[in-house]
Amino acid sequence: MRLQRVRVGAVYGGALLGPLGGGVVAPMLPEIGRSVHVSPEAAAASLTAYFIPFALLQLVSGTLGERWGRRRTVRAAYLVYAVGAVVCAAAPSFAVFLAARAVLGTANAFTSPLLLAGLGDIVARDRLGRAVGVYSSCQSAGQSFAPLVGGLVVASSWRLGFVVVAVAAGLLAFAPPPGEPRPAASAPPWRPLVSRRMASLSAAAFLSYTGASALPFMVALYAREELDAGADLTGLALLGFGVAGLVLGAVWGRVTERFGARACGAVAAVVTGVFVAVAGVSGSVGELALWWTLAGAGASMLTVALQSLTLRAVPRNRGGALSAVSAFRFGGGALAPLIWLPIYHVSAAAAFVASAASLLIVLPVLLSLGKPG
Template sequence: MLPELGATYGVTPATAAASITSYLLPFAGLMLVSGTLGERWGRRRAVVIGYVVYAVAALAAVVAPTFELFLAARVVQGAANAFTTPLLLAAVGATAAPGRLGRALGWFGSLQSAGHTSAPLLGGLAAEVDWRWAFVGVAVSSAVLAVVGIPHTDPGPRTGLAAALRSAVRPEVLRLGLVAAVGWGLVAGLAFLVALRLEDAFAVSAGTRGLVLTALGVVGLLSARLVGGAVDRIGPRRTVLIGTALGAFVVAGAGLAPAVGLIAAIWALGGLAGQLLLVGVNSIVLAPGRENAGGAMSVVQAVRFSGMALAPAVITPIYRTDPLAAFLVPALLVAVVVPLALPRPNRPRVEDGAVAE
């Protein structure tokens, strides 16, 4: 809906893309500490408050009279959502049965993909009438989620804040965040770029753009549970590497494909690539025995969404200069950076006659 948003406020679609960055930067920045803070305050309480603030900010975006105030509402939305995602994942990890963490995260990923499936389609359809209806929809959804809440899965007594933050910000955790930022952020996170190419190269309407982008969410929705099972069988690291190869192909293919139908088919594979990358990374982060799981997940998500937040600001100028390069550069980064950044599994060692990880 970037072209329609820009038309409302009298700015270009490229400038309207700042609404993505204004949302994701506070989202990613606060997430460095939101998981740890949520573990101390209580997961359920932090998540519910986050949903309530998000709903209020969405309604503020609906009535914003200027683009600057609209961006301010997006900043508040991003800050509020920082207190939901990592704590929800930590709750999933805390309730997963032994040996079935991948499957549990696969179910979570499947439902998360349902959001990715519906958001582009509903956003595009709303833009055909008035893009503000999309924000009304997310406000209502957030209010409902605040009422539903999450199970009580809070850990036992917490250490001091400084010690808890140190336990979360470790080199391994930061590397996993980089994997998520590049691997997932430069695959599923390039939906805006695909939308721009569909409009510029093929003059595709907002509703049709939303339908094409929905393909990624549909495949992610259908494949996430199977991906979770694969994680439990072949291990999360191999799963991430498979997703990396597929993701690089998807990004390059979306820029090279000569027809809308082919772009839609290739983009759909991004749903599978994204799940392979994301479920694999989340399984590594939430492995049994992880200290301050919510904080560690919070750091990974912060780095992940920082990459996604910066993508529009960095990639859009490249696209305006050379549309093809805007796709090939991210594809190359995915193929090279993820395998180098992905931590190697700990080697088993013998301690007192027992094998320890």
Template sequence: MGGFMGPFGASIILPMFPELRETFNASSQAVSWGFTAYLLPFALLLLVSGTLGERWGRKKTVRGTYLLYTVASIICAIAPNLTVFLIARSFQGIANAFITPLLLAGLAEIVPPEKFGRKVGIYSSFQALGMGMAPIVGGIAADTTWRAAFWGTVAVSFLLSLFPPSGEPRENTDLPPIRPLFQGRILRIGCATLAAAAGPMGVSVLVAVAARDNFNVSGSKAGLILLAGAVSSFLLGPTWGRVLDRFGYRQSSIAAAIFLTGFVSLISTANNALTLGTLWFLAGGMVGFMSVVLQALGATQIPDNRGGTLSFILSFRFLGVGLGPIIWIPVIEQSFKGAILGASALGLVTVYLLSKN
């Protein structure tokens, strides 16, 4: 369930852009910062959050950050203006920066290496479930009152704070190192992740905008379209884990990047809401494949600092996801096809960098 919360909180606002525009009397570009405000501090703090969490102890750190998430969600629910809303969203992102890497680091230590890919696949399936449920909940809230969606995150995050993972603070003599995170191999994986996330992995934002603005569907129907990609990712997550265990990280990562780039580019051919949902269903499975590979790479590159390495690599991912709307929403307002093809083209950078590792 810990894997559920991060994507759920990030994606919940995607179907409610028109309602947020009306409530806060703001433009689409201004409202899209509700997504970016969550992801940018999340991404930047991920550079060190895993290492800090390992030092402070997983149990104490995860419990505290879930409670911070709860408070930030309350502020989102009662925000009187866009500024307060964006500040609260940023604190949600700060809290989540500690949760994902510490949960996966704990998983890596209790699972045999030859089965780790499959377990990451299952974990990624729950992340996909969170990503899929978020637009459904957000879409239903958009059709009634969008603030209700954030009261839901209050309840879920508080409940999860009651069940943190095990892990006590480390002694000073056993503190995990930071310097190895900046070696070339790790930086290449990080840059490959950044390109994928700013491009084809982050295209769900463009799908949401296109559903509402280009194909004129309701908030709940836009949520259903986004759910299609998440369902595909959820169902295929364990399969991608088995592929990773069988073929290894290098071959699997290159294949994932190639398939991701190709399937996302097909979304540009959508000419109605049904076609958009169908193509997003196909592309969503490839987003899941890429996610499984990147998280497995992060959790296994430096065994002495699993949480720190994973959070470092994930920081590049969520920096990319946060930058994506800034880059592509102005483009999609001019050309739906141009935005999708431009985003998918960044996947070629990912293919190149992973082939060098």
């Protein structure tokens, strides 16, 4: 029982580390730029360098990790992550820093889906929904507090932040999730990943991220340009989305266990869409913060529902299913500015309504899955 708790705790720690390591650079960009002799705008490429390999490799990383063995794949990925973080901390040039950030994104592609897949072997089936909810809360915590952590460590040295990340990854390498290599006939199959059910889940994940979770840039623009808010108030308005996910993830896990992940996901898509649309007509920063926080609560439930459905979609290749769907999810995040900014520059309210409408498409997509999750 004690070993099981350690393993579950390590999975939750890994869920937090990935988004923390990815987003911690956001408040450090001016200091990073000065250290490696580039502008803050150029330093922002370090975010792209992390997330492009992270998203693309997840198309295959889960299945490869299942074949190589979850345990040794995740352990190796953590060690690579730790080395990449050390190189970031010591980087003498921007080119080296960018390369090390790409290494971090690559390593994270081989941890995130396999950690969640490992929960299926550690946690009893009747408690799996709430475990997925806690996992989602930890991811939200990483996303929400990465800028805060980065801002705190930059007061002494931005390089210290990567030392902390390296130490955390090194410690987590001692507690990888269970899962031995599966060669030859026992190898997890690729074919079930190309199915109508997986296509529906991938589409729902793409739309959920494009229509809500990837919108902080648009919410920030609205706060600054339409409501004349300062950077500090804008940051506070954005914080509620992630905090809602952090607080409610475990609750949504229990709710999906009781009512079914498919039904909960459908309801969450509609509710989130309503609050995203309303956020685009906010008359004050406080009102915007309220609607955006409520949208975060709905988006958190949608994420938990989709992760629960995906975890059960391909029993013989859970890691492959989770990583493939996650690739589409983060792909939606990468494309969101390209999709919504042209509409926003014509009408801010129209951009929020269009984002909400994309979430409503999730409803028939989930209903097409048939048997509830």
